[in-house]
Amino acid sequence: MSQEEDHNDDTALAGEYVLNLLEDDERAAFEARLVAEAALRDRVREWDESLVDLTDGISPVPPPPMVKDRLQATLFPETIRRKRSLWTWLAGSIAAAIIVGFVVLMPSLLQETAYEPTLTASVAAEDGTLVVAAQFIAETKALELVRETGDARPGRVLELWLIAEGSDAPMSLGVLPDDAETRFTLSLDVAQQLTNGVLAISDEPPGGSPTGAPTGDVLAIGPVTSL
Amino acid sequence: MRVSLGDREAFSLLYDATSAKLFGVCLRVLNDRAEAEDTLQEVFVKVWHKADQYKANGYSPMTWLITLTRNTAIDRLRSKKAVNVDIADVHDLSDAAPTPEADAIASSERQRLNNCLNELDADRSDAVRRAYLDGDSYKDLAARYDVPLNTMRTWLRRSLLTLKDCLSR
Structure with missing residues (x-):
């Protein structure tokens, strides 16, 4: 087969895999290749990301409270505290709905402004390699940002996103400039969506995401907390 | 500098924020409330145990959760079908179900x-939807469209390639 035929074959095969159409033996063979081939894993992820839109029209239905009770009884039969795991991060990036807070003090910014900030966030990488402190001044609708640690990757930029409460589609707030300190003035509409939202920073090509949605790695996230 | 939450609190928040959408997906695939409840529980048990895999795989969070949910629901549906042999029953059920995805108001x-x-022929896009949302196998689809199994597979693979072309335009 030519290279293009191989490529097409894998594209179709990955689609069949995602649609659960492969027979058991084909599926097992495909999964064995997945372990070894990153390009194939990318194809699968692309199909998953595309086809998941088929669920867009499915309305949310609150499950009965009993399901959560049962789940917690299954997972946490005792009260021993488990070690922190990565999905605290996952929860933070989705559960914009209700986030219990933390407070970050940014003395330098506080001194500069006549108004008191009403909202704050620490947008941080899990490993601490990128930390951007944010605070919002309601009176001026200014979102003040201080990049405390970390930098954009070479030839790339950092783009700031807001995931509003109850939404899973990030909204771009803009590309962070090279300066460590900057200020974005938000529209009233965006400002109103900050409360209980989550800020995130993604790795993007120069000029920011070409699609209106994050295209690169999500490098840092942090919930917006009321002061 | 991070969210100061215990794992369990975070898990509880995650559940509160996402369980309604995921339960909707379970109901759509399984068409059975009790099965959907069991599946939702199974999904969150997996989330608790697999969260570390999530970080490495590059999926957007909601895609990862919905995909995990859809796959878990399809697995359950398939095992139910295996017991129930009579595939037609399952089809009748899903035919009768409303198709809320038709009224979706989505962003561009x-x-x-x-x-x-x-852009695909109606039958062909319908086959993709049926595989994704109803867990139809090639055998189910071949019976539905009354074509040989191999023809069905050729169709669907071609549809996938056309779809992929369109999506990457």
């Missing part, structure tokens, strides 16, 4: 898949 980005599916 989200419309892309729909637009691309609409």
